[in-house]
Amino acid sequence: MKIVDVVCSAGRTGFYFDDQRAIKAGAGHDGFTYIGEPVTEGFTSIRQAGESISVMLILEDGQVAHGDCAAVQYSGAGGRDPLFLAKDFIPVIEKEIAPKLIGRELTNFKCLAEEFDKMLVNGKRLHTAIRYGVTQAILDGVAKAKKVTMAEVVRDEYNTGVEINRIPIFTQSGDDRYNNADKMIIKGADVLPHALINNVEEKLGLKGEKLLEYVKWLSDRVLKLRTSEDYNPIFHIDVYGTIGVAFDCDTKAMADYIATLEEAAKPFKLRIEGPMDVEHRERQME
Numbered sequence: 619m620k621i622v623d624v625v626c627s628a629g630r631t632g633f634y635f636d637d638q639r640a641i642k643a644g645a646g647h648d649g650f651t652y653i654g655e656p657v658t659e660g661f662t663s664i665r666q667a668g669e670s671i672s673v674m675l676i677l678e679d680g681q682v683a684h685g686d687c688a689a690v691q692y693s694g695a696g697g698r699d700p701l702f703l704a705k706d707f708i709p710v711i712e713k714e715i716a717p718k719l720i721g722r723e724l725t726n727f728k729c730l731a732e733e734f735d736k737m738l739v740n741g742k743r744l745h746t747a748i749r750y751g752v753t754q755a756i757l758d759g760v761a762k763a764k765k766v767t768m769a770e771v772v773r774d775e776y777n778t779g780v781e782i783n784r785i786p787i788f789t790q791s792g793d794d795r796y797n798n799a800d801k802m803i804i805k806g807a808d809v810l811p812h813a814l815i816n817n818v819e820e821k822l823g824l825k826g827e828k829l830l831e832y833v834k835w836l837s838d839r840v841l842k843l844r845t846s847e848d849y850n851p852i853f854h855i856d857v858y859g860t861i862g863v864a865f866d867c868d869t870k871a872m873a874d875y876i877a878t879l880e881e882a883a884k885p886f887k888l889r890i891e892g893p894m895d896v897e898h899r900e901r902q903m904e
Contacts, residue, residue, distance in 0.1 A: 862894025
């Protein structure tokens, strides 16, 4: 099954692009937006519409495989790739990638995906959003050519040995972390609530007290609202480096605080995402 054409379409993402540096510096809320000027390159406002690019591969039998090039909420910060704007990157796909896709046979996902994932343009790898969307389109194309699901393609080509089963779904509350947690619990979400803890003073607390109170509330709320003792969701909270800010990157103090969160979450398991963020990959690894 050959690719006969590649079509790109600009789109919107499910959430927004937020200037993390401006928010962590104390930008205030104004309804669903933020007050102040952006500080990260590419942003025109602190919160702006998220953008995506749909990459559609036209197959020789008329089927259309697609993948969505999309980046994360906090683009351009923490060692991430720059803000992903469709007008800037559609030309890259059309000029650099499409000619290399047209005419290719969709017989193997792994080989094609690795080729485009490692591809260099002017000595640099492609934006992560492009690599994500293009390889997703290739995966969909191979699945359509073989008349199987994308999950089966991955299982077979990577020899995972994993059965095709339902996987846990992670739900995200945004700033309405109390009401939306209730909705998640009522619907039996597997992993919740994300909580968007991206400001020390407003959300974490100067000594972590606000998040601690929230975790205690969350545990009590699940116990109150669940309809079966078999429902035991995992708590996953993204703190965007605020614990490091609050505790001055003192790893022992941070660990002790996280242990108090773990205790507050019982009997449920707790994950903390991004306890500290030094905005540089190598320094973060250290």
